[in-house]
Amino acid sequence: MNRLVSHSAYQKDMTGLSRLFLSSLFMIILLMSHSLLAQNERASLEKQKADILKKIQENEKILSQTAAQRSTSLGRLRALNNQISSRASLIKAINSEVSLLDDEIAENQSIIDAMEEDLKALKAEYAQMIYATQKSSSGFNQLTFLFASNTFNQLFMRMKYIKQYGEARQKQVSQIEIVQQNLNDQISEIEIQKEEKQDLLNDELTENQKLEGLQVEQRKLVTQLEQEENRIKKELEKQRESEKELTNKIEEIIEAERRAAALAKVDMTALTSAFEKERGKLPWPVDGGFVSSKYGLHAHPTLKRVEINNKGIDIQTSSDAYVKAVFPGKIIAIQSIQGQGITVIIQHGDYYTSYSKLKAVTVKKDQQIQAGAVLGQVLTNSENVSEMKFRINAVNGTVNPETWLQSKVNKP
Secondary structure (H helix, E strand, O other): OOOOOOHHHHHHHHHHHHHHHHHHHHHHHHHHHHHHHHHHHHHHHHHHHHHHHHHHHHHHHHHHHHHHHOOOOHHHHHHHHHHHHHHHHHHHHHHHHHHHHHHHHHHHHHHHHHHHHHHHHHHHHHHHHHHHHHHOOOHHHHHHHHHOOOOHHHHHHHHHHHHHHHHHHHHHHHHHHHHHHHHHHHHHHHHHHHHHHHHHHHHHHHHHHHHHHHHHHHHHHHHHHHOOHHHHHHHHHHHHHHHHHHHHHHHHHHHHHHHHHHHOOOOOHHHHHHHHOOOOOEOOOOOOOEEEEOOEEEEOOOOOOOEEEEOOEEEEEOOOOEEEOOOOEEEEEEEEEOOOEEEEEEEEOOEEEEEEEEEEEOOOOOOEEOOOOEEEEEOEOOOOOEEEEEEEEEOOEEEOHHHOEOOOOOOO
């Protein structure tokens, strides 16, 4: 019948168009939600990469320092091991970012495919609407449609339908344009993501090449050090003797301090509690560097079947690095021991921190200091390795300092 489209046909067209537009709108909302989550995860990975790169730069400085005096030293091996660990962490972070981009690209491509289908259907529905309207768009057909009304109310409603149908066409054009624009934007975005992925893959290749070079140097150095087993054993024995002397001296000083506090009935509760609340949050005693010897019993890096029992942690850093207090307290002793440099001991209630292998100090006994106060500078040994020892003594002996310090990216 050649007449204006009926009310029911209009409703059918609008229902189909609305459904398709809502489907596309849902895709856009889904895309925005997914994009926001991905951006947050990407931002976290970028920060992690930046932190690792900062450590790599610090470690490169320490590594180059160890080569200035003697290239075959345990200090250089530890610096190499740490640099290898840092590079491996960086590659892992890059891989995670590549995987995330792969997921984003796949998700976005599925959304693009769905949006293209919806856009195709929207255009098809709109074409049918235009065709139906053109067939009945003459003034005569419109008048016939209007005057065929049985009641005034029906006439009013048909006039309203004609107006709404015209508005619907305009609205549908707008909907198609919105979907088309979002589709174009998403296609552009996925192309950018593909370029970012390629850049990351290039970075990964470069980092793998650097890692392989470090591993070759590491194997070569281990072989050289194994050939110097006798020298290393003699040095280890001297180190054990000096560390035993240091341990005995620290424990003697702390015990004397505790006896004096008990006799004076000094209440340490508040300061002890304040120190305990900072577990896992204490700043590092040096600004840069890495743990070169961990707390407790662990294998020697080159001597087979030989173990080291460390009462604290050794932190390898750059030459002349400043050593700082990790918490407010009172300096109870400054001691000098052969092979261990100068040691500063600070009381924090029932806890004591000690900082050894310093070459010079800037504080005095009985001085009250704040967190971050400079105590002195790190000692550089005959192999050009700058390393300090950090301990924490509790009531029942030493504790692992790493569990009290702020976490660092890529701790070996």
